[in-house]
Amino acid sequence: MALLLAATAVAAAEQALRPGGVALVDIGAAGERLPEVRFDGRAVLVFVEDGRYVAAVGLSLDTNPGQLQGLTVDEKSVPLKVEAHAYREQRLTVKNREHVNPSASTLERIREERKEIDSALTAFREVSVQRPRVLLPVEGRRSSSFGLRRFFNGEPRSPHKGMDIAAVTGTPVRVPAAGIITATGDYFFNGNTVILDHGQGFVSLYCHLSSIDVELGDAVEVGDILGKVGATGRVTGAHLHFATYLNGTAVDPALLLEDR
Ligand SMILES: [Zn+2]
Structure with missing residues (x-):
């Protein structure tokens, strides 16, 4: 099935697409029904801002950089791209x-x-x-x-x-x-x-x-x-x-x- 959702950056300055970071993903106009958002099977926080649902996804420190497939919105996969980060x-x-x-x-x-x-x-x-x-x-x-x-x-x-x-x-x-x-x-x-x-x-x-x-x-x-x-x-x-x-x-x- 074609992806209808893009992993659009919301307030890009405040998200960090890296291991140990947070992805903020616009998942559509806020309506009556809250979409079910999961990452690697775990429930994900969703808040409403400016009339939009935004998912705040925690990215594990042991994430391998690259394209991740673990994010789903109502069981549809939403790709996320994670950059490498050199921790000391x-x-x-x-x-x-x-x-x-x-x-x-x-x-x-x-x-x-x-x-x-x-x-x-x-x-x-x-x-x-x-x-x-x-x-x-x-x-x-x-x-x-x-x-x-x-x-x-x-x-x-x-x-x-x-x-x-x-x-x-x-x-x-x-x-x-x-x-x-x-x-x-x-x-x-x-x-x-x-x-x-x-x-x-x-x-x-x-x-x-x-x-x-x-x-x-x-x-x-x-x-x-x-x-x-x-x-x-x-x-x-x-x-x-x-x-x-x-x-x-x-x-x-x-x-x-x-x-x-
Ligand atoms: Zn400590």
């Missing part, structure tokens, strides 16, 4: 060896925590949403660390899926976009953690907190304090690890910042 390398020394090569019992704990975290990060809550946007959750030096290819004590680990913001322990972390708290816990790698669901698969994550000031199920508004900056979990110093997800995929939070 980062080599870290972690003193606590358990944080580099965890023991068998710790691995079991990590697996259980992973399930809980993944379930919150991949949730899709069907509410109407606006264009995904965030404010900076803390004042502080913002590193451009998203996507770094990391080595701990010389051993390759998964790429860095968030933005690190340096701030002293105890600095309040403010809710950068309204939502519902869907996970809190003290996790092995992430330390004290909060996960915040903004609707339609737009989810944000806050790690290494010294304290958590919200509870599971809380509805929070922009500016509320969700916790305090700390150095819990696998860290080399006090900072906030701030990550944003679309369709279960980590995307660069800098792309969603209102004051960027």
Whole structure:
């Protein structure tokens, strides 16, 4: 069947067709029925702007550059072209060896925590949403660390899926976009953690907190304090690890910042 839809760039300056980026795709005039949009089988966020439906598709850091076929609108394929992007390398020394090569019992704990975290990060809550946007959750030096290819004590680990913001322990972390708290816990790698669901698969994550000031199920508004900056979990110093997800995929939070 002929493609009736083109992967038209919407507000091209704000999308990034690269691994870890966001594609904004105009999928037609906003009408009574919201089209069903999926990417690699996962439900995709759709917002309305200027009378148009726009899909915000999270592109995984491990995407191979080139033409992607995974996007469907009402089961029709919409091609997306993803460009290569060179993320930098980062080599870290972690003193606590358990944080580099965890023991068998710790691995079991990590697996259980992973399930809980993944379930919150991949949730899709069907509410109407606006264009995904965030404010900076803390004042502080913002590193451009998203996507770094990391080595701990010389051993390759998964790429860095968030933005690190340096701030002293105890600095309040403010809710950068309204939502519902869907996970809190003290996790092995992430330390004290909060996960915040903004609707339609737009989810944000806050790690290494010294304290958590919200509870599971809380509805929070922009500016509320969700916790305090700390150095819990696998860290080399006090900072906030701030990550944003679309369709279960980590995307660069800098792309969603209102004051960027
Ligand atoms: Zn981090």
